[in-house]
Structure formats: C-alpha cells, structure tokens
Amino acid sequence: MRRGGARGFEATCPEEFADELTPGDWACHAAGEGAKGPRLxxxxxxxxxWTSEQGFEHWLLVRRKRSKSAEKAYYLVFAPPGSTLADLAAVAGLRWAAE
Known part of the structure; x- marks a missing residue:
C-alpha cells in the first residue's frame, strides 16, 4: 500500500518491502553486547x-530474529553516505542502551 505524502514521502507498509528481500540481502550483525554476549x-x-539537503541517505532498515519465528522490526534511517549495513545495525542496537 503506497499513498502520496507531503514533501516527497509516501506512506508505505514496511512488511511489503521486507517480503521482497532475497536471502542474499540479509547479513548477520550484532546489535551490541547483551548479558549473554553479542545480540545477533x-x-x-x-x-x-530521498536524500536530505545535507546529503544524508534514507533507508528502511529491517532486523529479523535468527530464530524460526523470524519476527521483524523496522527502522527509518537517515545516514551519512557510505554507511554500511553493519554501521546501521550497530547504531540501531544503541536503542537498548538508551532505554
């Protein structure tokens, strides 16, 4: 489901985008350290x-549990050009430290 929005944004359903990902699009990264080691x-x-006036790129970041449930979480990310998937995962993992 996509609808036009203000300032060039569009309303979307992140699950639709995630459903289009191929196995090769996924990579295992740690979201920081947990009590039992890295949270993989x-x-x-x-x-x-979209790109902001400051040159930041926009991404939909998708995190998937590695268990059979494959539960997903979604993040809208504004990142400097050249940021890697590992960079984005590490920053998203900082959420736990702030909570």
Whole structure:
C-alpha cells in the first residue's frame, strides 16, 4: 500500500518491502553486547529514493530474529553516505542502551 505524502514521502507498509528481500540481502550483525554476549540478528536495508539537503541517505532498515519465528522490526534511517549495513545495525542496537 503506497499513498502520496507531503514533501516527497509516501506512506508505505514496511512488511511489503521486507517480503521482497532475497536471502542474499540479509547479513548477520550484532546489535551490541547483551548479558549473554553479542545480540545477533539478521539485518537488511532498502534504499529509499530521498536524500536530505545535507546529503544524508534514507533507508528502511529491517532486523529479523535468527530464530524460526523470524519476527521483524523496522527502522527509518537517515545516514551519512557510505554507511554500511553493519554501521546501521550497530547504531540501531544503541536503542537498548538508551532505554
């Protein structure tokens, strides 16, 4: 489901984008350290067609549990050009430290 929005954004359903990811789009990265060691998840990113005036790129970042449930979480990311998937995963993992 996509609808036009203000300032060039469009309303989207992140699950639709995630459903289009291929196995090769996913990579395992840590989302920081937990009480039992690194918190490992599968991550993927989908480039969104916007760039800010400061040159930041927009991404839909998808985190997937590595268990059979494959539960997903979604992040809208504004990142400096050249940021890697590992960079985005590490920053998203900082959320736990702030909570």
């Amino acid at each position: 998840y599968d991550w993927a990113r989908i480039r969104r067609p």
